[in-house]
Amino acid sequence: xxxxxxxxxxxxxxxxxxxxxxxxxxxxxxxxxxxxxxxxxxxxxxxxxxxxxxx
Numbered sequence: 001x002x003x004x005x006x007x008x009x010x011x012x013x014x015x016x017x018x019x020x021x022x023x024x025x026x027x028x029x030x031x032x033x034x035x036x037x038x039x040x041x042x043x044x045x046x047x048x049x050x051x052x053x054x055x
Contacts, residue, residue, distance in 0.1 A: 013042075
């Protein structure tokens with residue numbers, strides 16, 4: 001359950017940033033999808049880094 005909250009947090013941050021940038025640039029479709037992708041990528045990178053530190 002802890003891992004799910006971790007991933008959800010970064011996806012939420014990505015969506016929020018994507019929506020904000022999308023509204024400012026008047027291209028919400030592009031930035032929303034980029035925000036989701038960046039949030040998922042960031043969660044993955046941080047999770048991998050944390051896993052390597054534990055080993």
